[in-house]
Amino acid sequence: MRVTARRTVRRRLMGSRTISIEPPSRSRPFGSGGIRILIGFGLILAIATPLLHLPVSYSGEAPTVMEALFTAISAICVTGLVVVDTQTHWSHFGEAVILGLIQVGGLGYMAGMGIVLWALGRNLGLRDRNLMRLYYGAPSMRESISFVRTIVIYTLTFEILGTLALFGGFVSAGVPVARSVWWAVFHAISAFNVAGFNVTGEDMRPFADDPAVLLPMIVLCIGGSLGAVPVILGALRLDPRRMSLDAKMVLSAAVVVIGGSAVFIGIAEWANTDTLATVGESDRPVLALFQASMWVSGFSAVDSGLLHEHTKLFESVLMLVGGAAGSPAGGLKLGTLAVLVAGTVAALRGREDVIAFGRRLPQTVIRQAVGIAFAFAAVHFVVAMVLLRTTSHPFIDVLYETSSAVGTVGWSAGITPALGTTATIVVMITILVGRFLPLLLVLQIARSRKAPVGVQATDNVRLG
Numbered sequence: 139m140r141v142t143a144r145r146t147v148r149r150r151l152m153g154s155r156t157i158s159i160e161p162p163s164r165s166r167p168f169g170s171g172g173i174r175i176l177i178g179f180g181l182i183l184a185i186a187t188p189l190l191h192l193p194v195s196y197s198g199e200a201p202t203v204m205e206a207l208f209t210a211i212s213a214i215c216v217t218g219l220v221v222v223d224t225q226t227h228w229s230h231f232g233e234a235v236i237l238g239l240i241q242v243g244g245l246g247y248m249a250g251m252g253i254v255l256w257a258l259g260r261n262l263g264l265r266d267r268n269l270m271r272l273y274y275g276a277p278s279m280r281e282s283i284s285f286v287r288t289i290v291i292y293t294l295t296f297e298i299l300g301t302l303a304l305f306g307g308f309v310s311a312g313v314p315v316a317r318s319v320w321w322a323v324f325h326a327i328s329a330f331n332v333a334g335f336n337v338t339g340e341d342m343r344p345f346a347d348d349p350a351v352l353l354p355m356i357v358l359c360i361g362g363s364l365g366a367v368p369v370i371l372g373a374l375r376l377d378p379r380r381m382s383l384d385a386k387m388v389l390s391a392a393v394v395v396i397g398g399s400a401v402f403i404g405i406a407e408w409a410n411t412d413t414l415a416t417v418g419e420s421d422r423p424v425l426a427l428f429q430a431s432m433w434v435s436g437f438s439a440v441d442s443g444l445l446h447e448h449t450k451l452f453e454s455v456l457m458l459v460g461g462a463a464g465s466p467a468g469g470l471k472l473g474t475l476a477v478l479v480a481g482t483v484a485a486l487r488g489r490e491d492v493i494a495f496g497r498r499l500p501q502t503v504i505r506q507a508v509g510i511a512f513a514f515a516a517v518h519f520v521v522a523m524v525l526l527r528t529t530s531h532p533f534i535d536v537l538y539e540t541s542s543a544v545g546t547v548g549w550s551a552g553i554t555p556a557l558g559t560t561a562t563i564v565v566m567i568t569i570l571v572g573r574f575l576p577l578l579l580v581l582q583i584a585r586s587r588k589a590p591v592g593v594q595a596t597d598n599v600r601l602g
Contacts, residue, residue, distance in 0.1 A: 176574065178246070179214060186210040186239055195232035204562060211566050213239035215573040216247070216466050218334020218436035218548020219539075221555045221562065225339035230320075233337055237324055244331025244466035245293055247573075248365065249286045292366040293330065300326035300358040307350035329358035331466045334436025334548030342428070342439040347417040349424050352439065356431040363434045363461030364392060364472075383497045387476040388462045395472065399430035399456055403449060412444035434460060434467035436548020443535075443552040450538050450551065457545040458514060460576075468546030468572050470514055477507040510579055517575065518544050521568045528561045529553070543568040 189195060190206040201209075205221050209228075212219050213236045224233065301322045308318035321337060328335045338344060345351040361369060368385040404426035407414040414422045428439055433456045445453070460469015476494070481504045484492040492499040522540040529536060535551040542549045543565050557565060 182214060182239070182242060183207070183210050186214070186235060189235050190228075190232055195229055195235060196227060197229045198227065201227065204559070208562060208566055209236065210239060211569055213333065213335065214243035215546050215569050216240055216243050216331050216333040217543070217546040217569050217573075219542060219550055219554050219565065219569070220335070223339060224335055225337045233324065236335060237327055240331050240333040240335060241327055244333065244362070245290065247466050248289050248293065248464060288370070289366050292370065296330050296358060296361045297326050300330060300354055303354035304351065307345075307348065307354060310350050311345060311348050325355065326358060329355050329435060329437065330362040332359060332362050332435040332461065336437065342437050343441065346425055346439040347421040352424055352428045355437060356428055359431050359435045359437070360392070360396070363465050363467040364388065365462045365465030368462055383495055384473060386495050388472045391472040391476040392462070395433065395456070395459055395475075396427075396430050399433060400427045402452055403429050406446055406449045406452070407440070410444070410446060413440040416440065433457060434469065434545070434547055436542065438549060442538075442549050447534050450534050453549060454537050454541040457541040457547040457549060458518065460545055463576075468576070470511055471576060474507045474510050477503055478511060481507070510576065513575060513579060514544065517568070517571060521564065524564050525561055528564065529557055531556075539565070540568070544572040546572045
């Protein structure tokens, strides 16, 4: 029978003790924290959109409600796709609003339920702590709350050091000191939170041959896309044998993804006079590495619209990979990719167990990775079909735009401002889905379920 009111039970055991029994709460869809997270982000959007529509937020022509809403969604979801140029359209106040959204969106996503529940004035329950641990990989449930503080310190450390490094890079490149200060702050926060917003007016193209700017951006983006867990564990436990399996797989996947992408982009675009060949041969390796390292942030030091079509196809797949779980990066996540690769290798070798770094992976994790990958593929397919139906842009550019929205990356072939009303709404919805789909899937996976009654018969299905 369900308890409908608070009861007080008194029992004398060498003294008096009062025990309060709370009525059980009803289970909510997607866990007890999922709806609150969506409400929190919704409230922020409801405040930010009118702010961007104020006369103090823009310079020149007033933005439409659609443009203000699109910019707010892209900023808080740390995506970087824009329908108006950030540098020319928005005032310094508007840029500050965008930067605040980026910081709240990136830090809030990394800290997860802890910050959102705190902002809503709710206490963390046992279930919420379990979900936080599953969400961003805190080492143990008891360390979940304190780990939020670690994330904040990790974020601020990267952003402050990145600001100082970028300030020196911009000043050495001839940018006025006052402008260099603002550019350094803005791009350090945007890069670490893998947002892709820029205030140069030409993205990073003016600094395509300047390692003093590109290298700090690379470090910031990688630090943000990997998140605190693998970076901190990797720094504290330099001996790979003492490192957790999660950190090993994430760091290994990151090295392969970034290194392999840099090699591919370097070879594919080496002689393209519109991209890598705009700089000298000695600067092209760093430029290729920069492009590969921006696979989750959307910054670019070349014109993405002028890439070869096979490079666009490669980057369309690359954008879906994403960063590490618990980082502000979107996409499938590096851990998911590593599990899928390990499972594929085991299947090709005819092994029943999936082994990675001498450890056996649970079958539950493999099923979850397959489910997440299928969900992303389904969303990508549907959105691409809708955009192809509602726009007249080339297929490869639409595919590129779709991957950017689903993966919350921000790379674009330049078609975002010309999508039209219907396609723009579709892209906005896709950004929101791409931002929250991994989190909602984790919450759905973590839901408590009734044990099945009886055991089903085993049968087989032909493959191949």
